[in-house]
Amino acid sequence: MSKTMAVTVNVDEFLALNKYEVDEGSAHIVLSEDPDMKEFEKLVRVCPAALYKIDENGATSFDYAGCLECGTCRILCEGTIVEKWVNPNPTMGVELRFG
Amino acid sequence: MSDFDAIVVGAGCAGSVAAFELASAGKSVLVVERGNFAGAKNMTGGRIYSHALKKVFPNFEEEAPLERKITHERMAMMDASSSVAIDFTSAELAREGADSYAVLRAPFDQWLAGKAEEAGAECIYGIAVEELLKDEGGRIVGVRAGEDEITADVTIVAEGANTLLSERSLGNARPRASQMAVGIKQVFELPPTVIEDRFLLPEDGGAAMLFVGDCTHGNVGGGFLYTNKASVSLGLVATISTAAAAENDTPVYQMLEDFKNHPAVAPIIRGAKLVEHSGHMVPEGGYDMVPEYVFDGCLIVGEAAGLCMNMGYQVRGMDFAVASGQMAATAAVRALDAGDTSAAGLASYKDAMEASFVLKDLKTFRRWPHTMESWKALFTEYPVMAKEIMNALFCVDGTPQAHLIDRIKPIVKQRGLFTLARELRGALKSL
Numbered sequence: 331m332s333k334t335m336a337v338t339v340n341v342d343e344f345l346a347l348n349k350y351e352v353d354e355g356s357a358h359i360v361l362s363e364d365p366d367m368k369e370f371e372k373l374v375r376v377c378p379a380a381l382y383k384i385d386e387n388g389a390t391s392f393d394y395a396g397c398l399e400c401g402t403c404r405i406l407c408e409g410t411i412v413e414k415w416v417n418p419n420p421t422m423g424v425e426l427r428f429g
Numbered sequence: 430m431s432d433f434d435a436i437v438v439g440a441g442c443a444g445s446v447a448a449f450e451l452a453s454a455g456k457s458v459l460v461v462e463r464g465n466f467a468g469a470k471n472m473t474g475g476r477i478y479s480h481a482l483k484k485v486f487p488n489f490e491e492e493a494p495l496e497r498k499i500t501h502e503r504m505a506m507m508d509a510s511s512s513v514a515i516d517f518t519s520a521e522l523a524r525e526g527a528d529s530y531a532v533l534r535a536p537f538d539q540w541l542a543g544k545a546e547e548a549g550a551e552c553i554y555g556i557a558v559e560e561l562l563k564d565e566g567g568r569i570v571g572v573r574a575g576e577d578e579i580t581a582d583v584t585i586v587a588e589g590a591n592t593l594l595s596e597r598s599l600g601n602a603r604p605r606a607s608q609m610a611v612g613i614k615q616v617f618e619l620p621p622t623v624i625e626d627r628f629l630l631p632e633d634g635g636a637a638m639l640f641v642g643d644c645t646h647g648n649v650g651g652g653f654l655y656t657n658k659a660s661v662s663l664g665l666v667a668t669i670s671t672a673a674a675a676e677n678d679t680p681v682y683q684m685l686e687d688f689k690n691h692p693a694v695a696p697i698i699r700g701a702k703l704v705e706h707s708g709h710m711v712p713e714g715g716y717d718m719v720p721e722y723v724f725d726g727c728l729i730v731g732e733a734a735g736l737c738m739n740m741g742y743q744v745r746g747m748d749f750a751v752a753s754g755q756m757a758a759t760a761a762v763r764a765l766d767a768g769d770t771s772a773a774g775l776a777s778y779k780d781a782m783e784a785s786f787v788l789k790d791l792k793t794f795r796r797w798p799h800t801m802e803s804w805k806a807l808f809t810e811y812p813v814m815a816k817e818i819m820n821a822l823f824c825v826d827g828t829p830q831a832h833l834i835d836r837i838k839p840i841v842k843q844r845g846l847f848t849l850a851r852e853l854r855g856a857l858k859s860l
Contacts, residue, residue, distance in 0.1 A: 339686035344706035372673035378613035378708030398708035401591030402611040417557035429534030
Protein backbone atom coordinates (compact mmCIF):
# COMPACT_ATOMS: atom_id res chain seq x y z
CA MET A 331 0.00 0.00 0.00
CA SER A 332 2.79 2.39 0.84
CA LYS A 333 3.83 2.47 -2.81
CA THR A 334 0.37 3.54 -3.99
CA MET A 335 0.35 6.48 -1.59
CA ALA A 336 1.91 9.07 -3.84
CA VAL A 337 3.15 11.80 -1.53
CA THR A 338 4.73 14.92 -2.98
CA VAL A 339 4.28 17.22 -0.04
CA ASN A 340 6.70 17.70 2.85
CA VAL A 341 4.51 18.42 5.86
CA ASP A 342 7.55 18.89 8.12
CA GLU A 343 8.14 22.21 6.33
CA PHE A 344 4.63 23.32 7.30
CA LEU A 345 5.04 22.19 10.90
CA ALA A 346 8.24 24.24 11.08
CA LEU A 347 6.02 27.35 10.82
CA ASN A 348 4.06 26.35 13.93
CA LYS A 349 4.98 27.18 17.47
CA TYR A 350 5.80 24.18 19.68
CA GLU A 351 7.21 23.57 23.11
CA VAL A 352 8.41 20.00 22.66
CA ASP A 353 8.56 17.86 25.78
CA GLU A 354 11.80 16.01 25.05
CA GLY A 355 11.52 14.02 28.26
CA SER A 356 8.09 12.52 27.85
CA ALA A 357 6.07 11.22 24.89
CA HIS A 358 2.34 11.92 25.20
CA ILE A 359 1.56 9.32 22.52
CA VAL A 360 3.12 5.85 22.70
CA LEU A 361 2.66 3.12 20.12
CA SER A 362 2.97 -0.58 20.74
CA GLU A 363 6.25 -2.17 19.76
CA ASP A 364 6.21 -3.74 16.32
CA PRO A 365 2.85 -2.19 15.41
CA ASP A 366 0.51 -4.06 13.11
CA MET A 367 1.14 -2.74 9.60
CA LYS A 368 -2.54 -2.47 8.61
CA GLU A 369 -3.25 -0.33 11.65
CA PHE A 370 -0.15 1.78 11.10
CA GLU A 371 -1.13 2.44 7.49
CA LYS A 372 -4.47 3.82 8.67
CA LEU A 373 -2.60 6.38 10.74
CA VAL A 374 -0.37 7.30 7.80
CA ARG A 375 -3.54 8.20 5.89
CA VAL A 376 -5.25 10.32 8.52
CA CYS A 377 -2.65 12.06 10.71
CA PRO A 378 -2.85 15.73 9.60
CA ALA A 379 0.74 16.29 10.76
CA ALA A 380 2.13 13.28 8.81
CA LEU A 381 3.84 12.00 11.93
CA TYR A 382 3.33 8.37 10.97
CA LYS A 383 5.75 7.43 8.23
CA ILE A 384 6.72 4.34 6.25
CA ASP A 385 10.02 4.60 4.38
CA GLU A 386 10.91 3.00 1.04
CA ASN A 387 12.13 -0.13 2.87
CA GLY A 388 8.81 -0.50 4.65
CA ALA A 389 10.18 0.61 8.03
CA THR A 390 7.75 2.55 10.21
CA SER A 391 8.56 5.64 12.24
CA PHE A 392 6.57 7.97 14.47
CA ASP A 393 7.60 11.24 16.10
CA TYR A 394 5.22 12.95 18.54
CA ALA A 395 7.17 16.23 18.39
CA GLY A 396 5.05 17.81 15.62
CA CYS A 397 1.74 16.61 17.05
CA LEU A 398 -1.25 18.90 16.48
CA GLU A 399 -3.08 17.19 19.37
CA CYS A 400 -6.21 16.42 17.35
CA GLY A 401 -6.71 12.87 18.66
CA THR A 402 -7.49 11.29 15.30
CA CYS A 403 -4.97 8.48 15.85
CA ARG A 404 -6.54 7.79 19.22
CA ILE A 405 -10.06 7.49 17.76
CA LEU A 406 -8.79 5.00 15.19
CA CYS A 407 -6.23 2.96 17.08
CA GLU A 408 -6.58 3.30 20.85
CA GLY A 409 -6.69 -0.28 21.98
CA THR A 410 -4.80 -1.57 18.93
CA ILE A 411 -1.45 0.10 18.28
CA VAL A 412 -1.93 3.36 20.21
CA GLU A 413 -1.03 2.30 23.75
CA LYS A 414 -1.02 5.70 25.38
CA TRP A 415 -2.64 8.98 24.42
CA VAL A 416 -2.69 11.78 26.98
CA ASN A 417 -2.51 15.55 26.69
CA PRO A 418 1.07 16.89 26.77
CA ASN A 419 2.53 17.94 30.11
CA PRO A 420 1.85 21.47 31.42
CA THR A 421 2.73 24.27 28.95
CA MET A 422 4.00 21.71 26.41
CA GLY A 423 2.93 20.85 22.88
CA VAL A 424 1.55 22.95 20.06
CA GLU A 425 0.56 26.58 20.60
CA LEU A 426 -1.64 27.89 17.81
CA ARG A 427 -1.31 31.59 17.01
CA PHE A 428 -4.24 31.69 14.58
CA GLY A 429 -6.38 28.57 15.11
CA MET B 430 -17.18 22.52 51.61
CA SER B 431 -15.87 22.55 48.02
CA ASP B 432 -13.07 24.83 46.81
CA PHE B 433 -15.36 26.34 44.14
CA ASP B 434 -19.03 26.35 43.27
CA ALA B 435 -18.06 25.30 39.76
CA ILE B 436 -15.02 24.17 37.80
CA VAL B 437 -15.04 24.47 34.02
CA VAL B 438 -12.64 22.28 32.06
CA GLY B 439 -11.66 24.02 28.84
CA ALA B 440 -11.82 27.67 27.77
CA GLY B 441 -13.40 27.31 24.34
CA CYS B 442 -16.79 28.69 23.29
CA ALA B 443 -18.84 26.42 25.54
CA GLY B 444 -16.53 26.58 28.58
CA SER B 445 -15.95 30.32 28.62
CA VAL B 446 -19.64 31.12 28.14
CA ALA B 447 -20.55 28.72 30.98
CA ALA B 448 -17.90 30.33 33.20
CA PHE B 449 -19.09 33.83 32.28
CA GLU B 450 -22.70 33.01 33.14
CA LEU B 451 -21.82 31.29 36.42
CA ALA B 452 -19.53 34.11 37.53
CA SER B 453 -22.11 36.71 36.50
CA ALA B 454 -24.60 34.92 38.75
CA GLY B 455 -22.20 35.39 41.65
CA LYS B 456 -20.83 31.85 41.77
CA SER B 457 -17.17 31.10 42.43
CA VAL B 458 -15.75 29.61 39.24
CA LEU B 459 -12.41 28.11 38.25
CA VAL B 460 -11.57 27.56 34.59
CA VAL B 461 -8.77 25.09 33.84
CA GLU B 462 -7.48 25.39 30.28
CA ARG B 463 -4.67 23.22 28.94
CA GLY B 464 -3.44 25.80 26.42
CA ASN B 465 -1.03 28.50 27.56
CA PHE B 466 -3.85 30.88 26.68
CA ALA B 467 -7.45 30.30 25.64
CA GLY B 468 -7.51 29.18 22.01
CA ALA B 469 -3.89 27.98 21.97
CA LYS B 470 -5.07 24.41 21.39
CA ASN B 471 -8.17 25.24 19.43
CA MET B 472 -8.97 25.43 15.76
CA THR B 473 -12.02 26.15 13.64
CA GLY B 474 -12.74 26.20 9.90
CA GLY B 475 -14.33 28.53 10.60
CA ARG B 476 -17.34 30.56 11.06
CA ILE B 477 -19.63 31.28 13.97
CA TYR B 478 -23.33 31.88 13.48
CA SER B 479 -23.84 34.70 15.93
CA HIS B 480 -27.42 34.24 17.17
CA ALA B 481 -26.43 32.37 20.37
CA LEU B 482 -23.48 34.65 21.14
CA LYS B 483 -25.76 37.69 20.80
CA LYS B 484 -27.91 36.37 23.64
CA VAL B 485 -24.88 36.26 25.96
CA PHE B 486 -23.07 39.36 24.70
CA PRO B 487 -25.54 41.79 23.06
CA ASN B 488 -22.65 44.04 21.98
CA PHE B 489 -20.31 41.32 20.74
CA GLU B 490 -20.01 42.97 17.30
CA GLU B 491 -18.21 45.90 18.91
CA GLU B 492 -15.90 43.94 21.20
CA ALA B 493 -15.14 40.51 19.81
CA PRO B 494 -12.16 39.96 17.51
CA LEU B 495 -14.32 38.99 14.55
CA GLU B 496 -12.52 38.56 11.26
CA ARG B 497 -15.17 39.33 8.65
CA LYS B 498 -18.94 39.24 8.47
CA ILE B 499 -19.86 36.59 5.92
CA THR B 500 -21.77 38.33 3.15
CA HIS B 501 -21.00 35.87 0.36
CA GLU B 502 -21.69 32.14 0.32
CA ARG B 503 -20.10 29.94 -2.29
CA MET B 504 -20.38 26.21 -2.92
CA ALA B 505 -18.39 24.30 -5.47
CA MET B 506 -18.37 20.79 -6.89
CA MET B 507 -15.01 19.83 -8.25
CA ASP B 508 -13.40 16.98 -10.11
CA ALA B 509 -9.64 16.85 -10.63
CA SER B 510 -9.57 19.86 -12.96
CA SER B 511 -13.04 21.44 -12.99
CA SER B 512 -15.20 23.39 -10.60
CA VAL B 513 -18.92 24.20 -10.79
CA ALA B 514 -19.82 26.84 -8.24
CA ILE B 515 -22.81 28.65 -6.80
CA ASP B 516 -22.22 32.20 -5.65
CA PHE B 517 -24.78 33.80 -3.38
CA THR B 518 -25.07 37.15 -1.63
CA SER B 519 -28.10 38.82 -0.09
CA ALA B 520 -29.04 41.45 2.45
CA GLU B 521 -30.66 38.69 4.53
CA LEU B 522 -27.29 36.99 5.12
CA ALA B 523 -26.16 40.05 7.03
CA ARG B 524 -29.40 40.56 8.95
CA GLU B 525 -28.90 40.89 12.72
CA GLY B 526 -29.59 37.53 14.29
CA ALA B 527 -28.83 35.63 11.08
CA ASP B 528 -25.37 37.11 10.63
CA SER B 529 -22.25 34.96 10.80
CA TYR B 530 -18.57 35.75 11.11
CA ALA B 531 -15.27 34.20 10.17
CA VAL B 532 -13.14 33.84 13.30
CA LEU B 533 -9.70 32.61 14.31
CA ARG B 534 -9.79 30.80 17.63
CA ALA B 535 -6.55 32.07 19.18
CA PRO B 536 -7.78 35.70 19.29
CA PHE B 537 -11.48 34.87 19.61
CA ASP B 538 -11.16 32.46 22.55
CA GLN B 539 -8.89 34.86 24.41
CA TRP B 540 -11.55 37.53 24.16
CA LEU B 541 -14.25 35.13 25.34
CA ALA B 542 -12.17 33.86 28.28
CA GLY B 543 -11.41 37.49 29.13
CA LYS B 544 -15.15 38.11 29.46
CA ALA B 545 -15.38 35.22 31.94
CA GLU B 546 -12.43 36.63 33.90
CA GLU B 547 -13.95 40.12 33.94
CA ALA B 548 -17.12 38.60 35.35
CA GLY B 549 -15.07 37.11 38.18
CA ALA B 550 -14.04 33.64 37.02
CA GLU B 551 -10.51 32.51 37.91
CA CYS B 552 -8.58 30.96 35.03
CA ILE B 553 -5.56 28.67 35.13
CA TYR B 554 -3.77 28.17 31.83
CA GLY B 555 -1.19 25.68 30.61
CA ILE B 556 -2.34 22.64 32.52
CA ALA B 557 -4.62 19.81 31.45
CA VAL B 558 -7.16 18.19 33.75
CA GLU B 559 -6.15 14.54 33.83
CA GLU B 560 -9.14 13.10 35.56
CA LEU B 561 -12.36 13.97 37.30
CA LEU B 562 -12.49 13.30 41.04
CA LYS B 563 -15.24 11.06 42.38
CA ASP B 564 -16.55 10.44 45.84
CA GLU B 565 -17.30 6.92 47.09
CA GLY B 566 -20.76 7.11 45.54
CA GLY B 567 -19.37 7.87 42.09
CA ARG B 568 -20.44 11.50 42.16
CA ILE B 569 -18.05 13.94 40.41
CA VAL B 570 -16.60 16.28 43.03
CA GLY B 571 -13.84 18.12 41.12
CA VAL B 572 -10.73 17.65 39.04
CA ARG B 573 -7.15 16.46 39.25
CA ALA B 574 -4.54 18.37 37.25
CA GLY B 575 -0.98 17.24 37.91
CA GLU B 576 -0.53 17.02 41.68
CA ASP B 577 -3.43 19.35 42.38
CA GLU B 578 -6.85 18.15 43.40
CA ILE B 579 -9.50 20.88 43.33
CA THR B 580 -13.09 20.33 44.34
CA ALA B 581 -16.35 21.87 43.15
CA ASP B 582 -20.06 21.25 43.56
CA VAL B 583 -20.46 21.24 39.77
CA THR B 584 -17.86 20.36 37.15
CA ILE B 585 -18.56 21.41 33.57
CA VAL B 586 -16.61 19.42 30.99
CA ALA B 587 -15.89 21.54 27.91
CA GLU B 588 -12.88 19.58 26.71
CA GLY B 589 -13.67 19.65 23.01
CA ALA B 590 -13.76 16.93 20.37
CA ASN B 591 -11.06 14.70 21.83
CA THR B 592 -13.20 13.44 24.69
CA LEU B 593 -10.62 12.00 27.10
CA LEU B 594 -12.46 12.91 30.33
CA SER B 595 -15.88 12.00 29.01
CA GLU B 596 -14.58 8.51 28.17
CA ARG B 597 -12.10 7.91 30.96
CA SER B 598 -13.87 9.53 33.91
CA LEU B 599 -17.54 9.52 32.92
CA GLY B 600 -17.74 6.19 31.10
CA ASN B 601 -19.01 7.47 27.77
CA ALA B 602 -18.06 5.43 24.71
CA ARG B 603 -15.20 6.51 22.49
CA PRO B 604 -16.79 7.96 19.33
CA ARG B 605 -16.51 5.66 16.34
CA ALA B 606 -14.22 6.56 13.45
CA SER B 607 -17.30 6.81 11.23
CA GLN B 608 -18.74 9.47 13.57
CA MET B 609 -15.67 11.68 13.56
CA ALA B 610 -13.94 13.67 10.84
CA VAL B 611 -10.38 14.86 10.79
CA GLY B 612 -9.94 18.51 9.89
CA ILE B 613 -6.73 19.89 8.43
CA LYS B 614 -6.24 23.58 7.82
CA GLN B 615 -3.70 26.13 6.71
CA VAL B 616 -3.81 29.87 7.27
CA PHE B 617 -2.45 32.09 4.47
CA GLU B 618 -1.74 35.77 4.92
CA LEU B 619 -2.93 38.17 2.24
CA PRO B 620 -3.47 41.95 2.33
CA PRO B 621 -7.13 42.85 3.05
CA THR B 622 -7.62 44.57 -0.31
CA VAL B 623 -6.29 41.53 -2.15
CA ILE B 624 -8.77 39.32 -0.28
CA GLU B 625 -11.61 41.68 -1.19
CA ASP B 626 -10.54 41.74 -4.83
CA ARG B 627 -10.11 37.98 -5.14
CA PHE B 628 -13.48 37.25 -3.56
CA LEU B 629 -15.35 40.21 -5.10
CA LEU B 630 -16.19 41.54 -1.64
CA PRO B 631 -17.13 44.98 -0.39
CA GLU B 632 -14.69 46.50 2.06
CA ASP B 633 -14.65 44.35 5.25
CA GLY B 634 -17.11 41.87 3.70
CA GLY B 635 -16.37 38.19 3.97
CA ALA B 636 -16.86 34.99 2.01
CA ALA B 637 -17.37 31.40 3.03
CA MET B 638 -16.79 28.64 0.55
CA LEU B 639 -17.46 24.89 0.75
CA PHE B 640 -16.17 22.36 -1.75
CA VAL B 641 -17.22 18.81 -2.50
CA GLY B 642 -15.61 16.19 -4.72
CA ASP B 643 -11.98 15.95 -5.65
CA CYS B 644 -10.79 18.01 -2.67
CA THR B 645 -11.05 14.79 -0.64
CA HIS B 646 -10.16 12.61 -3.64
CA GLY B 647 -13.76 11.43 -3.74
CA ASN B 648 -13.83 10.40 -0.09
CA VAL B 649 -16.60 11.50 2.27
CA GLY B 650 -15.83 15.03 3.40
CA GLY B 651 -15.21 18.39 1.83
CA GLY B 652 -13.09 21.47 1.53
CA PHE B 653 -13.63 24.84 3.16
CA LEU B 654 -12.36 28.36 2.80
CA TYR B 655 -13.08 31.37 4.99
CA THR B 656 -11.84 34.91 4.58
CA ASN B 657 -10.30 36.52 7.65
CA LYS B 658 -9.25 40.17 7.95
CA ALA B 659 -5.77 39.67 6.56
CA SER B 660 -5.65 35.95 5.89
CA VAL B 661 -7.67 33.07 4.51
CA SER B 662 -8.34 29.75 6.25
CA LEU B 663 -8.19 26.89 3.76
CA GLY B 664 -8.65 23.25 4.62
CA LEU B 665 -10.69 20.12 4.44
CA VAL B 666 -12.47 17.60 6.59
CA ALA B 667 -12.62 13.87 5.88
CA THR B 668 -14.57 11.22 7.74
CA ILE B 669 -11.93 9.27 9.65
CA SER B 670 -13.19 5.76 8.88
CA THR B 671 -13.26 6.26 5.10
CA ALA B 672 -10.05 8.29 4.95
CA ALA B 673 -8.29 5.52 6.89
CA ALA B 674 -9.64 2.71 4.72
CA ALA B 675 -7.30 0.74 2.48
CA GLU B 676 -9.29 1.89 -0.59
CA ASN B 677 -8.10 5.44 -0.01
CA ASP B 678 -4.61 5.89 -1.39
CA THR B 679 -4.13 9.55 -0.47
CA PRO B 680 -3.20 10.75 3.04
CA VAL B 681 -5.22 13.77 4.20
CA TYR B 682 -2.21 16.11 4.08
CA GLN B 683 -1.65 15.16 0.44
CA MET B 684 -5.36 15.74 -0.24
CA LEU B 685 -4.91 19.26 1.13
CA GLU B 686 -1.85 19.81 -1.04
CA ASP B 687 -3.71 18.64 -4.16
CA PHE B 688 -6.68 20.81 -3.18
CA LYS B 689 -4.36 23.82 -2.90
CA ASN B 690 -3.03 23.09 -6.38
CA HIS B 691 -6.48 22.67 -7.95
CA PRO B 692 -6.93 25.20 -10.80
CA ALA B 693 -9.96 26.73 -9.04
CA VAL B 694 -8.14 27.10 -5.70
CA ALA B 695 -4.52 27.89 -6.55
CA PRO B 696 -5.28 31.44 -7.81
CA ILE B 697 -7.00 32.25 -4.50
CA ILE B 698 -3.81 31.71 -2.50
CA ARG B 699 -1.33 32.78 -5.17
CA GLY B 700 1.53 34.66 -3.57
CA ALA B 701 0.03 34.20 -0.09
CA LYS B 702 2.27 33.44 2.85
CA LEU B 703 1.55 30.24 4.76
CA VAL B 704 1.68 31.01 8.49
CA GLU B 705 0.12 28.03 10.27
CA HIS B 706 -0.72 24.36 9.71
CA SER B 707 -3.23 22.82 12.11
CA GLY B 708 -5.41 19.78 12.68
CA HIS B 709 -8.52 19.13 14.72
CA MET B 710 -11.28 16.55 14.93
CA VAL B 711 -14.94 17.31 14.26
CA PRO B 712 -17.80 15.21 15.63
CA GLU B 713 -20.03 14.59 12.63
CA GLY B 714 -22.23 11.74 13.79
CA GLY B 715 -25.05 14.09 14.71
CA TYR B 716 -27.86 13.32 17.14
CA ASP B 717 -27.05 9.62 17.41
CA MET B 718 -23.58 10.27 18.81
CA VAL B 719 -24.64 12.67 21.56
CA PRO B 720 -23.52 10.91 24.75
CA GLU B 721 -24.90 11.01 28.28
CA TYR B 722 -24.28 14.64 29.31
CA VAL B 723 -25.83 15.01 32.78
CA PHE B 724 -24.16 13.28 35.74
CA ASP B 725 -24.09 13.62 39.50
CA GLY B 726 -22.09 16.83 39.93
CA CYS B 727 -21.15 17.11 36.27
CA LEU B 728 -22.35 18.37 32.88
CA ILE B 729 -20.83 18.06 29.40
CA VAL B 730 -21.10 20.96 26.94
CA GLY B 731 -20.13 21.88 23.37
CA GLU B 732 -18.15 19.70 21.02
CA ALA B 733 -17.41 17.30 23.89
CA ALA B 734 -21.13 16.44 23.79
CA GLY B 735 -20.95 15.87 20.02
CA LEU B 736 -22.79 19.12 19.29
CA CYS B 737 -21.74 19.71 15.69
CA MET B 738 -23.47 19.48 12.37
CA ASN B 739 -22.01 19.22 8.89
CA MET B 740 -24.80 19.52 6.36
CA GLY B 741 -22.50 19.92 3.40
CA TYR B 742 -23.84 23.42 2.71
CA GLN B 743 -23.90 24.48 6.36
CA VAL B 744 -21.36 23.68 9.06
CA ARG B 745 -22.25 24.50 12.66
CA GLY B 746 -20.66 23.90 16.02
CA MET B 747 -19.72 27.11 17.78
CA ASP B 748 -23.32 28.34 18.03
CA PHE B 749 -24.26 25.01 19.61
CA ALA B 750 -21.30 25.36 21.97
CA VAL B 751 -22.25 28.86 23.09
CA ALA B 752 -25.90 27.89 23.63
CA SER B 753 -25.06 24.68 25.49
CA GLY B 754 -22.59 26.53 27.72
CA GLN B 755 -25.27 29.05 28.59
CA MET B 756 -27.91 26.40 29.26
CA ALA B 757 -25.51 24.35 31.40
CA ALA B 758 -24.64 27.41 33.48
CA THR B 759 -28.29 28.29 33.99
CA ALA B 760 -29.00 24.75 35.18
CA ALA B 761 -25.90 24.75 37.40
CA VAL B 762 -26.86 28.06 39.03
CA ARG B 763 -30.34 26.73 39.72
CA ALA B 764 -28.95 23.50 41.19
CA LEU B 765 -26.40 25.35 43.33
CA ASP B 766 -29.11 27.66 44.67
CA ALA B 767 -31.32 24.68 45.49
CA GLY B 768 -28.41 22.88 47.15
CA ASP B 769 -28.84 19.83 44.92
CA THR B 770 -26.21 19.31 42.22
CA SER B 771 -26.98 15.63 41.70
CA ALA B 772 -27.99 14.49 38.21
CA ALA B 773 -31.61 15.06 39.25
CA GLY B 774 -30.79 18.55 40.48
CA LEU B 775 -28.98 19.36 37.22
CA ALA B 776 -31.61 17.80 34.97
CA SER B 777 -32.97 21.16 33.81
CA TYR B 778 -29.91 21.32 31.50
CA LYS B 779 -31.25 18.34 29.59
CA ASP B 780 -34.76 19.80 29.44
CA ALA B 781 -33.39 23.11 28.13
CA MET B 782 -31.22 21.37 25.54
CA GLU B 783 -34.10 19.26 24.26
CA ALA B 784 -36.38 22.29 24.01
CA SER B 785 -33.73 24.35 22.18
CA PHE B 786 -32.53 24.55 18.59
CA VAL B 787 -29.44 22.56 19.58
CA LEU B 788 -30.99 19.13 19.98
CA LYS B 789 -33.96 19.94 17.76
CA ASP B 790 -31.70 20.65 14.78
CA LEU B 791 -29.48 17.66 15.47
CA LYS B 792 -32.60 15.48 15.67
CA THR B 793 -34.19 16.85 12.51
CA PHE B 794 -31.07 16.00 10.54
CA ARG B 795 -30.13 12.80 12.36
CA ARG B 796 -30.24 10.71 9.18
CA TRP B 797 -28.04 13.03 7.13
CA PRO B 798 -24.63 11.81 8.42
CA HIS B 799 -25.54 8.28 7.37
CA THR B 800 -26.97 9.40 4.02
CA MET B 801 -23.83 11.37 3.23
CA GLU B 802 -21.55 8.58 4.35
CA SER B 803 -23.17 6.05 2.04
CA TRP B 804 -23.54 8.40 -0.95
CA LYS B 805 -20.20 7.88 -2.63
CA ALA B 806 -21.44 9.29 -5.96
CA LEU B 807 -21.85 12.75 -4.41
CA PHE B 808 -18.09 12.93 -4.04
CA THR B 809 -17.12 11.21 -7.30
CA GLU B 810 -19.66 10.95 -10.13
CA TYR B 811 -21.74 14.06 -9.42
CA PRO B 812 -18.87 16.52 -9.82
CA VAL B 813 -17.97 14.85 -13.14
CA MET B 814 -21.58 14.97 -14.30
CA ALA B 815 -21.84 18.65 -13.32
CA LYS B 816 -18.70 19.37 -15.32
CA GLU B 817 -20.00 17.53 -18.38
CA ILE B 818 -23.29 19.43 -18.30
CA MET B 819 -21.44 22.73 -18.01
CA ASN B 820 -19.11 21.75 -20.86
CA ALA B 821 -22.20 20.95 -22.96
CA LEU B 822 -23.44 24.47 -22.22
CA PHE B 823 -20.30 26.47 -22.67
CA CYS B 824 -17.92 24.67 -25.04
CA VAL B 825 -18.25 26.02 -28.58
CA ASP B 826 -15.88 24.57 -31.16
CA GLY B 827 -17.71 25.10 -34.47
CA THR B 828 -19.22 21.61 -34.61
CA PRO B 829 -22.95 21.97 -35.49
CA GLN B 830 -24.78 21.82 -32.14
CA ALA B 831 -27.75 19.73 -31.08
CA HIS B 832 -30.54 21.21 -28.94
CA LEU B 833 -29.52 21.67 -25.30
CA ILE B 834 -31.79 18.88 -24.09
CA ASP B 835 -30.12 16.46 -26.53
CA ARG B 836 -26.70 17.52 -25.34
CA ILE B 837 -27.55 17.03 -21.68
CA LYS B 838 -29.69 13.90 -21.86
CA PRO B 839 -26.85 11.46 -22.60
CA ILE B 840 -24.82 12.86 -19.69
CA VAL B 841 -27.62 12.38 -17.19
CA LYS B 842 -28.53 8.99 -18.67
CA GLN B 843 -25.05 7.69 -17.95
CA ARG B 844 -25.79 8.04 -14.27
CA GLY B 845 -29.29 6.63 -14.80
CA LEU B 846 -32.37 8.79 -14.40
CA PHE B 847 -33.90 6.54 -11.77
CA THR B 848 -30.71 6.25 -9.74
CA LEU B 849 -30.34 10.01 -9.85
CA ALA B 850 -33.94 10.64 -8.83
CA ARG B 851 -33.71 8.10 -6.00
CA GLU B 852 -30.46 9.54 -4.66
CA LEU B 853 -31.64 13.12 -4.78
CA ARG B 854 -34.95 12.21 -3.16
CA GLY B 855 -33.08 10.39 -0.38
CA ALA B 856 -30.82 13.37 0.19
CA LEU B 857 -33.68 15.87 0.18
CA LYS B 858 -35.54 13.82 2.76
CA SER B 859 -32.65 13.79 5.21
CA LEU B 860 -31.44 17.35 4.58
